[in-house]
Amino acid sequence: MTPRRPSVPKPDRRIETDPAQRPGTLDECRRCPLWHDATQGVGGVGPAHAAIMMVGEQPGDSEDREGRPFVGPAGRLLDDALREAGVTRGTVFVTNAVKHFKWEPRGKRRMHKTPAQREVDACRYWLERELTRVSPRVVVALGSTALKALLQDAHVRLQDYFGKATAYEGRTILATWHPSYALRAPDTETRKRAYADIVGTLAEAKRIVEERESGKKAD
Numbered sequence: 334m335t336p337r338r339p340s341v342p343k344p345d346r347r348i349e350t351d352p353a354q355r356p357g358t359l360d361e362c363r364r365c366p367l368w369h370d371a372t373q374g375v376g377g378v379g380p381a382h383a384a385i386m387m388v389g390e391q392p393g394d395s396e397d398r399e400g401r402p403f404v405g406p407a408g409r410l411l412d413d414a415l416r417e418a419g420v421t422r423g424t425v426f427v428t429n430a431v432k433h434f435k436w437e438p439r440g441k442r443r444m445h446k447t448p449a450q451r452e453v454d455a456c457r458y459w460l461e462r463e464l465t466r467v468s469p470r471v472v473v474a475l476g477s478t479a480l481k482a483l484l485q486d487a488h489v490r491l492q493d494y495f496g497k498a499t500a501y502e503g504r505t506i507l508a509t510w511h512p513s514y515a516l517r518a519p520d521t522e523t524r525k526r527a528y529a530d531i532v533g534t535l536a537e538a539k540r541i542v543e544e545r546e547s548g549k550k551a552d
């Protein structure tokens with residue numbers, strides 16, 4: 334699909350929005366205004382009943398064009414981290430807290446813009462549907478937006494959840510850095526540490542799932 338040309342929203346432009354809407358498909362979604370400037374909605378991808386779900390923030394430029402989550406630079410870092418943690422990407426359900434790319438024009442480029450909390454809240458409708466349908470044992474929050482969406486609390490701080498397994502609505506939530514932080518943090522040492530933390534968190538997700546499976550077999 335060809336991306337729309339960068340458009341600078343005029344303050345008086347009214348974008349069709351209905352926060353109470355219960356759309357059947359992402360393309361019909363008008364729960365927040367982000368649908369307007371995105372190429373398409375990007376839903377989660379992965380096995381119907383994956384034991385592990387990973388939740389990022391929102392699609393980036395590449396994801397918006399391709400219609401799949403984590404296929405750009407952050408996705409490549411995530412692929413490396415998954416490999417190092419011994420987790421096969423094809424076994425994991427990969428999604429985002431927000432399903433449309435929020436961006437602002439800079440020259441000819443579309444620059445990522447952090448979604449507002451009301452947009453994250455509006456999109457919880459879709460995350461909820463994915464959580465219910467897939468019913469993962471462990472959910473890995475990649476960054477603060479994902480953690481807030483998962484715990485339905487705009488005030489949680491990512492650093493308070495590092496290295497902890499949080500039980501929430503019958504599943505285990507683990508939190509780590511967003512892969513973009515491991516790509517773009519200003520110094521090498523910070524990037525390395527963030528990457529190692531992502532690998533460690535994914536390995537922990539795998540360990541929890543395996544422990545549970547072996548417990549089931551022993552029953």
Ligand code: URA
Binds near residue numbers: 402404407
């Ligand atoms: N960043 C995200 O949070 N999600 C993606 O799908 C890509 C980049």
